[in-house]
Amino acid sequence: MAATKPSFHLDTFLTSRTAAVNTALDRFLPSAKTKPATLHKAMRYSLFAGGKRMRPAVLLAAAAACGGSEAAAMPLACAVECIHTYSLIHDDLPEMDNDDYRRGKLTNHKVFGQGIAVLAGDALLTQAFEIAAQAQGWPRYSHRDLILEIARASGSLQLVAGQVADLEGEGKKISAADLRYIHERKTSALLCCSVRLGGMSANCTPAQLAALTDFGYHVGLAFQVIDDILDVTQTSEQLGKTAGKDVAVQKATYPSIVGLEASRKIAAQLTAKAFGALKPFRGKAAALEALAEYLLKRNK
Amino acid sequence: MAATKPSFHLDTFLTSRTAAVNTALDRFLPSAKTKPATLHKAMRYSLFAGGKRMRPAVLLAAAAACGGSEAAAMPLACAVECIHTYSLIHDDLPEMDNDDYRRGKLTNHKVFGQGIAVLAGDALLTQAFEIAAQAQGWPRYSHRDLILEIARASGSLQLVAGQVADLEGEGKKISAADLRYIHERKTSALLCCSVRLGGMSANCTPAQLAALTDFGYHVGLAFQVIDDILDVTQTSEQLGKTAGKDVAVQKATYPSIVGLEASRKIAAQLTAKAFGALKPFRGKAAALEALAEYLLKRNK
Numbered sequence: 001m002a003a004t005k006p007s008f009h010l011d012t013f014l015t016s017r018t019a020a021v022n023t024a025l026d027r028f029l030p031s032a033k034t035k036p037a038t039l040h041k042a043m044r045y046s047l048f049a050g051g052k053r054m055r056p057a058v059l060l061a062a063a064a065a066c067g068g069s070e071a072a073a074m075p076l077a078c079a080v081e082c083i084h085t086y087s088l089i090h091d092d093l094p095e096m097d098n099d100d101y102r103r104g105k106l107t108n109h110k111v112f113g114q115g116i117a118v119l120a121g122d123a124l125l126t127q128a129f130e131i132a133a134q135a136q137g138w139p140r141y142s143h144r145d146l147i148l149e150i151a152r153a154s155g156s157l158q159l160v161a162g163q164v165a166d167l168e169g170e171g172k173k174i175s176a177a178d179l180r181y182i183h184e185r186k187t188s189a190l191l192c193c194s195v196r197l198g199g200m201s202a203n204c205t206p207a208q209l210a211a212l213t214d215f216g217y218h219v220g221l222a223f224q225v226i227d228d229i230l231d232v233t234q235t236s237e238q239l240g241k242t243a244g245k246d247v248a249v250q251k252a253t254y255p256s257i258v259g260l261e262a263s264r265k266i267a268a269q270l271t272a273k274a275f276g277a278l279k280p281f282r283g284k285a286a287a288l289e290a291l292a293e294y295l296l297k298r299n300k
Numbered sequence: 301m302a303a304t305k306p307s308f309h310l311d312t313f314l315t316s317r318t319a320a321v322n323t324a325l326d327r328f329l330p331s332a333k334t335k336p337a338t339l340h341k342a343m344r345y346s347l348f349a350g351g352k353r354m355r356p357a358v359l360l361a362a363a364a365a366c367g368g369s370e371a372a373a374m375p376l377a378c379a380v381e382c383i384h385t386y387s388l389i390h391d392d393l394p395e396m397d398n399d400d401y402r403r404g405k406l407t408n409h410k411v412f413g414q415g416i417a418v419l420a421g422d423a424l425l426t427q428a429f430e431i432a433a434q435a436q437g438w439p440r441y442s443h444r445d446l447i448l449e450i451a452r453a454s455g456s457l458q459l460v461a462g463q464v465a466d467l468e469g470e471g472k473k474i475s476a477a478d479l480r481y482i483h484e485r486k487t488s489a490l491l492c493c494s495v496r497l498g499g500m501s502a503n504c505t506p507a508q509l510a511a512l513t514d515f516g517y518h519v520g521l522a523f524q525v526i527d528d529i530l531d532v533t534q535t536s537e538q539l540g541k542t543a544g545k546d547v548a549v550q551k552a553t554y555p556s557i558v559g560l561e562a563s564r565k566i567a568a569q570l571t572a573k574a575f576g577a578l579k580p581f582r583g584k585a586a587a588l589e590a591l592a593e594y595l596l597k598r599n600k
């Protein structure tokens with residue numbers, strides 16, 4: 001009798017990983033009462049605002065695919081979530097995207113004021129490196145490698161570059177290539193970095209790291225194309241943030257440049273490439289595969 | 301015939317170290333033409349705006365006092381200067397101190413706009429960790445230790461905490477103890493960190509590190525008390541920034557709380573403590589001693 005392959009329970013995985021990440025973040029961050037309390041409250045407000053913890057999830061799933069432990073991966077998972085949260089706080093500022101809501105809640109500067117919002121973002125970015133430095137080093141991947149990985153994905157050539165290009169592209173007609181440049185940096189860079197860090201936390205082989213890089217790059221791009229699609233197809237209530245915002249500020253998106261159906265095709269193609277990248281793991285990457293499917297099928 | 305002790309030429313030291321730091325920073329940073337050019341121009345605008353490079357100077361001097369090499373100390377010197385510059389860019393923003401001039405030049409947001417100024421600061425903070433990760437590790441001080449040192453001095457309990465307390469203290473009557481809390485965090489933390497990193501880059505002994513910590517803490521506090529004094533005693537032209545700004549925004553300063561003469565006494569006492577901390581180096585800390593004297597006697 002052949003054993004049937006057990007189906008992977010993504011909901012269970014996401015719920016349990018989110019809880020574990022939240023517990024770890026709570027331990028790494030100073031308490032909300034720690035002086036200066038306003039700052040720590042502001043940092044925690046956005047960090048615990050109900051994010052999907054997608055970057056920690058792919059990081060932990062990548063670690064599992066390479067036979068690593070959650071304990072070794074967790075500090076890095078918390079570090080990337082701090083980076084992600086800082087970038088959202090600063091992106092939402094009036095001088096940037098000027099968003100009042102995020103995940104159904106008032107944005108950081110709407111609650112704490114612009115000055116504290118800038119500083120809470122600064123502190124979370126700094127905290128990310130403090131947490132990452134406390135991760136375990138490995139024969140193949142030293143602290144030097146881990147810190148460089150995070151700094152490069154978050155720096156002036158990647159994450160910040162994406163936000164600059166996004167800011168400068170508002171109200172202008174940009175090409176599909178320019179839009180890809182933005183998406184690669186604003187979303188793909190940190191998602192890809194998360195997947196790679198998961199592998200590195202498991203002391204993965206160079207071949208495994210190459211496969212994870214390929215996976216992370218394509219899933220990251222798909223993720224952002226879908227974000228663009230949802231902005232034009234969903235209501236604010238469904239999204240938990242201001243829908244139609246991209247159209248209102250004439251922000252270039254995949255649907256506005258190539259149309260809705262072509263955008264859906266691009267998202268599907270990118271996800272197919274991501275799945276292809278996971279082949280070397282031969283069935284050990286159940287969580288990563290399930291996550292990729294979830295990212296393509298999500299409706300908010 | 302007893303040999304006369306050669307006097308230390310601080311001007312020569314500062315000029316040559318500033319040039320060396322500038323060359324190294326230029327190599328570490330992406331060129332001004334690197335995409336996104338606006339961002340890299342903005343980062344370089346503030347980084348090369350004629351800063352005194354005081355933190356790199358004390359770092360390199362501390363390394364020399366412990367018998368270390370400039371090559372080993374230089375990446376860390378560049379990292380702390382990136383942190384210092386990022387903090388100035390964000391501190392000058394309209395939602396913070398709202399300063400139009402810094403070192404005689406328009407502040408970053410006056411030239412590039414608020415959005416780019418926030419992002420240039422973010423990118424410099426991230427760049428600091430990328431550069432620091434490229435420093436040499438040591439038997440006593442690993443990359444983990446170096447990154448933790450920088451992250452803690454710059455994080456929510458130190459550098460950012462100081463700016464928050466400063467922001468929240470504006471227009472309020474605060475105590476001398478509160479003011480000391482601000483100064484310890486806004487200035488002393490990163491200066492102390494710089495001195496410690498210099499020692500760490502030379503693989504210094506724990507006793508040397510303790511002495512450097514004591515020195516850095518007191519010099520840092522003295523430095524800020526003098527800044528407060530200069531704000532009320534000098535003109536904008538002499539300072540290269542808006543003079544009397546602290547008084548205009550009712551910012552608490554040492555002179556406003558304890559008076560000008562008492563402030564001068566405190567600065568002198570702090571510097572005496574700093575000199576005392578250098579005793580264990582027995583004449584090997586000429587550069588550090590000269591720097592401390594310079595910081596106390598400066599008039600801009």
